[in-house]
Amino acid sequence: MRILIAGNGGREHTLLWKLRRDAPDAVFYVTRPNGGMAGECTGVDIAPGDAGALSAWAAAERIDLAVIGPEGPLAAGVADRLEERGVPVFGPSAAAARIESSKAFAKDLMAGGGVPTAGYEVHADADRAAACIEAWGAPVVVKASGLAAGKGAVVCATVPEAVRTAREMLGGAFGEAGRRVVIEEFMEGEELSVFCIADGEDYVTLLPSQDHKRIGEGDTGPNTGGMGAYAPVGFVTAALMAEVEDAVVAPVLRALGEAGCPFRGLLYAGLMITDEGPKVVEFNCRFGDPETQAVLPLLTSSLLEPMMAVAGGGGLAAHEPVFADAAAVTTVLAASGYPGAYGRGAPVSIPKMGDGVHVFHAGTALEDGRLVTCGGRVLAVTAVAPDFVSACEASRGAAETIAFKGRYFRRDIGWREEERRSS
Numbered sequence: 001m002r003i004l005i006a007g008n009g010g011r012e013h014t015l016l017w018k019l020r021r022d023a024p025d026a027v028f029y030v031t032r033p034n035g036g037m038a039g040e041c042t043g044v045d046i047a048p049g050d051a052g053a054l055s056a057w058a059a060a061e062r063i064d065l066a067v068i069g070p071e072g073p074l075a076a077g078v079a080d081r082l083e084e085r086g087v088p089v090f091g092p093s094a095a096a097a098r099i100e101s102s103k104a105f106a107k108d109l110m111a112g113g114g115v116p117t118a119g120y121e122v123h124a125d126a127d128r129a130a131a132c133i134e135a136w137g138a139p140v141v142v143k144a145s146g147l148a149a150g151k152g153a154v155v156c157a158t159v160p161e162a163v164r165t166a167r168e169m170l171g172g173a174f175g176e177a178g179r180r181v182v183i184e185e186f187m188e189g190e191e192l193s194v195f196c197i198a199d200g201e202d203y204v205t206l207l208p209s210q211d212h213k214r215i216g217e218g219d220t221g222p223n224t225g226g227m228g229a230y231a232p233v234g235f236v237t238a239a240l241m242a243e244v245e246d247a248v249v250a251p252v253l254r255a256l257g258e259a260g261c262p263f264r265g266l267l268y269a270g271l272m273i274t275d276e277g278p279k280v281v282e283f284n285c286r287f288g289d290p291e292t293q294a295v296l297p298l299l300t301s302s303l304l305e306p307m308m309a310v311a312g313g314g315g316l317a318a319h320e321p322v323f324a325d326a327a328a329v330t331t332v333l334a335a336s337g338y339p340g341a342y343g344r345g346a347p348v349s350i351p352k353m354g355d356g357v358h359v360f361h362a363g364t365a366l367e368d369g370r371l372v373t374c375g376g377r378v379l380a381v382t383a384v385a386p387d388f389v390s391a392c393e394a395s396r397g398a399a400e401t402i403a404f405k406g407r408y409f410r411r412d413i414g415w416r417e418e419e420r421r422s423s
């Protein structure tokens with residue numbers, strides 16, 4: 001079997017790690033692998049978003065499964081081009097990927113499908129956006145409608161801040177992504193990330209997890225791509241999951257099908273669990289990063305089989321995922337300065353890790369055989385343990401032993417869960 005993974009972040013390293021366990025005899029190809037992936041695959045020097053070159057290469061190499069990790073290539077139509085050339089692909093079409101690439105599309109789809117989400121207005125005109133904000137009051141959320149690497153949503157505590165943010169976005173601060181802004185009602189509650197594998201008709205859900213989007217401990221400071229995650233999440237009951245599936249997942253997948261763009265791949269529902277029940281913060285058209293690093297190490301059943309079922313047809317019914325009765329905590333190690341400007345090229349030293357500890361690479365590279373930093377989020381350390389507290393301690397302890405200049409990580413990943421358990 002020949003498997004291609006497009007993308008080279010922490011999420012893709014985790015997908016590579018899991019798929020290699022599922023198919024030890026397969027040959028793995030990765031586009032421009034990072035420093036940790038390099039020794040575990042054959043590198044392909046094509047940008048993951050270069051749809052023409054990647055699909056031609058994959059067809060010529062008779063790839064049996066192409067897994068597209070990041071949203072950019074999906075929004076650019078990489079899955080469409082692969083499919084046209086007869087390459088089985090796990091990842092939605094560009095039309096279905098609009099669920100993430102256009103917040104305005106996603107909001108309209110939710111409104112049409114009756115999916116609970118924050119009230120909103122979409123504006124392309126700064127004065128109209130300002131009038132909407134003034135009428136609603138604060139707190140209020142201002143979002144660039146297009147893709148902005150997780151940094152395009154600003155929760156504003158005051159009306160002047162919200163008006164300023166909307167004017168900046170519409171003034172070009174986010175380029176094309178900010179040509180329209182979504183003004184959204186502020187939702188109060190705890191966030192939850194729910195992954196579903198969908199084949200256009202049917203779906204299965206994976207173990208829900210919780211991300212930590214802010215840079216600072218106690219969830220302070222600017223939003224990042226994600227500084228840590230854990231699973232399972234204590235407050236998630238079977239009844240809550242049934243509500244999430246009935247009110248959110250099933251209706252949005254139906255709405256996508258009815259819009260002529262059935263979703264085949266990984267649908268990520270970012271939820272706020274409010275007093276009125278689950279409401280959608282956003283949808284993503286791919287696995288979350290770093291939630292994947294916490295969820296997949298707990299998955300004891302195959303990931304390859306449901307991915308193949310989606311890529312090749314065949315139905316998901318026989319592929320209900322099975323998870324270990326254990327806990328996973330993932331700590332992201334970032335370069336100081338992230339999510340702003342950060343340095344590169346610092347040598348990285350990773351000691352041998354204990355049982356149940358996995359180091360997934362993101363912003364690393366090999367330079368003359370030496371492992372160095374080359375991104376904002378450098379590594380993710382996941383610890384799997386029988387209980388949550390042990391997993392937390394093992395994840396933080398392992399992060400502490402990894403060295404590179406400017407290393408920064410949050411020592412409070414899972415703090416809400418810790419609070420729940422001690423109350």
Ligand code: AMP
Binds near residue numbers: 154155188191281282
């Ligand atoms: P997004 O880019 O839409 O995922 O938003 C990034 C983060 O901003 C979310 O994970 C939330 O923490 C926060 N956020 C976004 N929208 C809302 C909202 N309507 N109410 C409260 N917090 C929000």
Ligand code: GLY
Binds near residue numbers: 150225290
């Ligand atoms: N962890 C958030 C995301 O992947 O969008």
